[in-house]
Amino acid sequence: MIKISDLYYAYKVKNKHIEALKGIDLEIPKGEFVVFLGPNGSGKSTLVKHINGLLTPSAGEVVVDGINAKEDDSIWKIRQKVGMVFQNPDNQIVANVVENDIAFGPENLGLSSSEIKERVKKSLSLTKILEYSKYEPHLLSGGQKQLVAIAGALAMEPEYLILDEPTSMLDPLSRRKILKIIHDLNKNHKTTILLVTHFTDEAVNADRVYILDAGRIACYGEPRETLGNISLLSKFQIKPLAMTSLAASLVKSGIDISTSVLTVDEMVEELCLLN
């Protein structure tokens, strides 16, 4: 379980004191799929960077499975538990051959050669890029590169996987593929997923959605409570789902359906119930 209590983070730029996080409290149980939404500069990335110890809190605490990220020697234990994937795949691939890059994490952990090879193979098959193991990264597409980055994090066998806008540089097809793989990891391999995103549709199948605004958690809840609430979303400049907007317009023009419709299937069901 990830437990964050009263987390503050501030930094200085040119003598200006900037507060990026202003008192965050949250608990993420193991096995959940959690999505962080929010406008630019709301503190999403800053928040998740605290969870694997890339940033140290100015005040407050971050505890992962009972390990406090503040203690110096515990940071490596936490980083092993919490994998991290960033936005730009090009800037997180270290080695010039795919399998060697995926081996980078396990090599840092000091595992034996045979164990590393096994993990590399497993990560490659989990992300479905086994056939690219000998490729040079620059010959792959953006989506494939991001899968390499995910495989690189998975090779550490993390219990928690943070993905910081992993799909924002990708085409829709690669985006869907990556989301499918993340959901698969969550369901079949019990990896807890923390997904930071700009895309509302990526949050539909999450267990919980956190909406951040100006360094605070503005609200949180199941997707239906958060994404289904159009007035709430517009308050934080988050684009509502197409079906939710449609439902709101329909209600406005006098058709009596639920306003918290999220998917096309739900919309079809609602409309059929009208007769």
Add this chain to the structure above:
Amino acid sequence: MDFEGFGIGQFYPGDSVIHRLDPRIKVIISFLLAVTLFMIKNFWGFVGIFLFVFFIIFFSRLSARLVLSGLRPMTFILVFTFIIHLFFTSGTPLINFGFLVITKEGFVNSLFINSRLILLITGTSLLTFTTAPVDLTDGLESLLKPLEIFRLSSHQFALMMTVALRFIPVLIIETNKIMKAQKARGADFKKGNLAKRAKNYLSLLIPLLVSVFRRADELALAMESRCYRGGEGRTRMNELKIGYKDFYAFSFTVLVLFVVAIVGWKT
């Protein structure tokens, strides 16, 4: 920017005996070859090295044309040294063009120097032709380990090499992109005098530099979150092991080069 046809330093995958040799052995063999080349002083010495290089090319199953294509960027230097040595060596005159004199010594000298250069380039380029960059960095890391007594980290050196190799194509693509973007804004990289062109290149270099720093910053974060903390306690996926083939190749090389060096020692 066109980097095609730049043969030196490229790797040509294959499954030959030479490809499968331990990279460390290949580095040492290349080094010994270079040293021997600078020791020999007569015709038979060069014949010996030529046969040795030819023997490696044959067993690496690379086409001779491909190996020779590595010489193309060096054409100017080869022709230049040849001419310089041909005309500016004193000795017995052979042909006389008025003020230019070709001497017998000059002719032999320029032939030897060019043979030396050609054999050096083809011989050592065989190392990169037959060794994957990953293996080469692993090999160098292992060979440079003894430098650790001088507090130089061979691991850091190898990592720098890996990251450099990884980012060369990324930065070439980025350079092209920025160039196009600046051209679209009216920058001209071809016209004008040297000062003007240099100034125009500034509009390419500054964004590139900014991007490199940003990338370096992000890469460092990504490496840290994958538990990177320097070479300490780090293991390798591919452990290098010297096999009996490496032993044979090494012994064979030492023997051949030793004989060549003795035969080629006398002027």
